[in-house]
Each structure stands twice: as C-alpha cells, then as structure tokens.
Amino acid sequence: MDSGLGIRLRRGGELISHLLNMDDLKLYASKRSDLMALLKITQSFSNDIGMEFGVDKCAVINVERGRVVSSENIVLSETIILKSLREGETYKYLGMSEALGIEVGHMKQVVQERFFSRLKKVLKSLLSGGNKVRAFNSWVMPLLIYTFGILKWTQSELDTLYCKVRRGLLNAKNLHNREVCNLRDHFLRMNVGMCKDVVAVDKGLTPLFLGKENWRKPKVLSNG
Secondary structure (H helix, E strand, O other): OOOOOOEOOOOOOOOEOEEEEOOEEEEOOOOHHHHHHHHHHHHHHHHHOOOOOOHHHOEEOOEEOOEEOOOOOEEOOOOOEEEEOOOOOOEEEOOEEEOOOEOHHHHHHHHHHHHHHHHHHHHHOOOOHHHHHHHHHHHHHHHHHOOEOOEOOOHHHHHHHHHHOOOOOOOHHHHHHHHHHHHHHHHHHOOOHHHHHHHHHOOOOOOOOOOOOOOOOOOOOOOO
C-alpha cells in the first residue's frame, strides 16, 4: 500500500501505513483524515477481491501524546461504522489483547488457563504415553511458544510452569530462552527499513531488547 500515508518510528525512518498478517490488518496514520484515506483504500481493495470488513472485530484507537483519547466513531458507509475505543478498552490483534501496548498481565493469565486446560485434557485422555507426548508437543505447547518474544515472561514464572507440569515433559525456561534468542538473531539480521527502525527504538519495549547493545544472552541448554 504505497499511499504516502502512515507514521514513522523515528526521525527519518521508514513510513509505516499498515501491518498485515493473513486477514488481520492494522492501519497507522498521523491524523484522522489520513486514517480515513487509508480506510477508503482498504475498502476499495476489499471490494475488488470480494471481501468485507468484519465490523464487529474492527476498532479505532486515537492516541495523543502517549494517551488514549476518546473520539467519534468512524463512518465509512451506512453499514460500516468503526467503533472508537475509550481509555481502558482493548482490541485484539493476532490473538493478543492490546491498547497502547499488549495487556501483558491479562494475556499471561489467559494463556496459562488455556495451556493447563488443554494439558489436563491430554493427560486425562486414553492416549498411549507416546501419543500423549505428541499431543502435548503439537496441541498444548504451541499455545505457550507463540507468546515467547511477545509477552515478557520472567525466569521465575517459567520455573513455576515447569514445576506445575509433569517432570521431563516441559522445560519452559529453556524453550523460552531459545525462542527469544532465535527471534532476536532473526530481527538483527534483517536488513529492511522497518526492521532497522524497530531495532533502533526497542530499548525494552519488547522481550527481545533489540536496541540494547549490552544485552545478556540467557542460558540455553543443548538439545543433545
């Protein structure tokens, strides 16, 4: 979407108008009129490919000087009205509840509840021991791994998870540390404008600490 509209993470940085993952889309604009223009472009593309706005899942968040400010709903048409969020309200993007940032405490609680619910179902099932391990690796564990590098898990929280799960089935700390290291290495290798901007401004905004030069690499045990 080369519209000339969007925001910059830093002075002289790349212009960012949107983030797209499958059918989940975020639009960024520096003012309301620019957002309306981006929405019109998105609506035009959607009409061309026969897609519709999931209005019940859409929301607008207006931020001024680092605070969420109430604003009027955005009306694209008689049938498409996008709700503007007020302070304290959240929206969901890629499974994460967000406002100015990700609601970390809430998401940790949700993830752990889902994790242990699935774990309990697997352990209570009539599957053989080997198939239980496979079910754990393919159905239970991905819930947790997905959050590594997104939510800030402390080492003590990971130790607690390890203690709650059957011994030998999960080493949450090692999995977390390995995933964080891999993600961090990936971003630091990316020679793309937006990635460079993210690295430059991330002084602790994410669990990856991409902009921290003296970052201390956590211990990762060998799979061997």
